Amino acid sequence: xxxxxxxxxxxxxxxxxxxxxxxxxxxxxxxxxxxxxxxxxxxxxxxxxxxxxxxxxxxxxxxxxxxxxxxxxxxxxxxxxxxxxxxxxxxxxxxxxxxxxxxxxxxxxxxxxxxxxxxxxxxxxxxxxxxxxxxxxxxxxxxxxxxxxxxxxxxxxxxxxxxxxxxxxxxxxxxxxxxxxxxxxxxxxxxxxxxxxxxxxxxxxxxxxxxxxxxxxxxxxxxxxxxxxxxxxxxxxxxxxxxxxxxxxxxxxxxxxxxxxxxxxxxxxxxxxxxxxxxxxxxxxxxxxxxxxxxxxxxxxxxxxxxxxxxxxxxxxxxxxxxxxxxxxxxxxxxxxxxxxxxxxxxxxxxxxxxxxxxxxxxxxxxxxxxxxxxxxxxxxxxxxxxxxxxxxxxxxxxxxxxxxxxxxxxxxxxxxxxxxxxxxxxxxxxxxxxxxxxxxxxxxxxxxxxxxxxxxxxxxxxxxxxxxxxxxxxxxxxxxxxxxxxxxxxxxxxxxxxxxxxxxxxxxxxxxxxxxxxxxxxxxxxxxxxxxxxxxxxxxxxxx
Numbered sequence: 115x116x117x118x119x120x121x122x123x124x125x126x127x128x129x130x131x132x133x134x135x136x137x138x139x140x141x142x143x144x145x146x147x148x149x150x151x152x153x154x155x156x157x158x159x160x161x162x163x164x165x166x167x168x169x170x171x172x173x174x175x176x177x178x179x180x181x182x183x184x185x186x187x188x189x190x191x192x193x194x195x196x197x198x199x200x201x202x203x204x205x206x207x208x209x210x211x212x213x214x215x216x217x218x219x220x221x222x223x224x225x226x227x228x229x230x231x232x233x234x235x236x237x238x239x240x241x242x243x244x245x246x247x248x249x250x251x252x253x254x255x256x257x258x259x260x261x262x263x264x265x266x267x268x269x270x271x272x273x274x275x276x277x278x279x280x281x282x283x284x285x286x287x288x289x290x291x292x293x294x295x296x297x298x299x300x301x302x303x304x305x306x307x308x309x310x311x312x313x314x315x316x317x318x319x320x321x322x323x324x325x326x327x328x329x330x331x332x333x334x335x336x337x338x339x340x341x342x343x344x345x346x347x348x349x350x351x352x353x354x355x356x357x358x359x360x361x362x363x364x365x366x367x368x369x370x371x372x373x374x375x376x377x378x379x380x381x382x383x384x385x386x387x388x389x390x391x392x393x394x395x396x397x398x399x400x401x402x403x404x405x406x407x408x409x410x411x412x413x414x415x416x417x418x419x420x421x422x423x424x425x426x427x428x429x430x431x432x433x434x435x436x437x438x439x440x441x442x443x444x445x446x447x448x449x450x451x452x453x454x455x456x457x458x459x460x461x462x463x464x465x466x467x468x469x470x471x472x473x474x475x476x477x478x479x480x481x482x483x484x485x486x487x488x489x490x491x492x493x494x495x496x497x498x499x500x501x502x503x504x505x506x507x508x509x510x511x512x513x514x515x516x517x518x519x520x521x522x523x524x525x526x527x528x529x530x531x532x533x534x535x536x537x538x539x540x541x542x543x544x545x546x547x548x549x550x551x552x553x554x555x556x557x558x559x560x561x562x563x564x565x566x567x568x569x570x571x572x573x574x575x576x577x578x579x580x581x582x583x584x585x586x587x588x589x590x591x592x593x594x595x596x597x598x599x600x601x602x603x604x605x606x607x608x609x610x611x612x613x614x615x616x617x618x619x620x621x622x623x624x625x626x627x628x629x630x631x632x633x634x635x636x637x638x639x640x641x642x643x644x645x646x647x648x649x650x651x652x653x654x655x656x657x658x659x
Contacts, residue, residue, distance in 0.1 A: 120129040135616025256459035261339035302562035307590035334443035348375035352411030357386035357393035361420030394594030418444030419593035426492030433492035443592025481623035506627035558620035559586035
């Protein structure tokens, strides 16, 4: 009998950012060989002989799982300072006892008694320096709570209703209708997304008044929930930031909120327009900067998009895609720089990294609002969109990486980079493992292709992109607010624990890629006001790819 070792080879993973890498995982199966008895009979004497098979030593190189080696390397490098400090501390303590530390401290105290002026001056300098440090250090920004708008059920738009209404408008030819049907079926959207009231009528009524109604329903719906759950009075708000890319009336959307809730007269209000689906992170960044200036106050960030006046009624295929993806949605986020709010806040803002590729002409025009040959206005999406988004993502994570990645990953990346410079193209670049830096990923639900690309490029598992896929399925592309619906999904699944880090990443016209990193200050329970409260148990659902 012979023992056998089976070796399984996994196929090479797909390429990432035009680079290839190889991982071979060896698995071994042990075969147990038990001694087999051999019995010989000679007359009345029976002899039993045990034959022991000689075992071969296992091939330890083949039983090593490389991901465990990498994890051990990560732990070693992350705690190397601590490991090196322990013997130094022990030696210092032993030397202190040998040098009679108590006698030395007594001598220093006697010297200070005869130098009162020096002590006072040194103490004053220390107090002054400490005060300046406290006054100038960046203030912590806390996310107290947030709310996402949940439209009423009568605004749901299943596939059949979408296609029926599109046909009844009389604005689309058969080729355009068939194109929309195919896009809708492959989009990753479900049957329960929402359209504004104006798009449910035949014919649609995309008027200014209807657009204002949509904006009011979304913004006020999210803000009412936020004020109710947090107990914050509107008069306590010192900073207001509103972002909506395609609908910017006069007075502004921020003025509509000030008028509705009678906010105080000295409020610092801002209205961001034309900045695309990544404007939600930009608004957070602006609010963060304002909270560094305004002391002991609250900031509210409202993110939404308006569909009523931005529906495309033409037949140009590159401008029909937004019709199939964008749906009604909005969010309201309450931020604070008050230290007393830390105990009840959900998260603390750690980093915001913004990348703008607008200097490149292709990136600038890849998401572009224009008129077609018949004078009908819509947003055109370029075929180069995914390649441009990949380049923007690469630039963004190059800046974000040193801020969030453990030293072990940074060393591997740096060493690989040096080796590549020395040996030219013979060394494959190392792609950092962002799963070591973040526990949860909120990837903008811009479409199935966007999520697929980030899952592949960042080497994420299906669990990491589950929140993005399910948000796209349940609510569609809600533009800049989609990352908050995703965070609400993760909370609804009770996955957020104290100390976890959340990475929100969004893409927008211009072309921009923006990231926000949050740290959970406590274990977050599912909220009663969550947009997922009545359907979280139904998810995740199986998607047809």
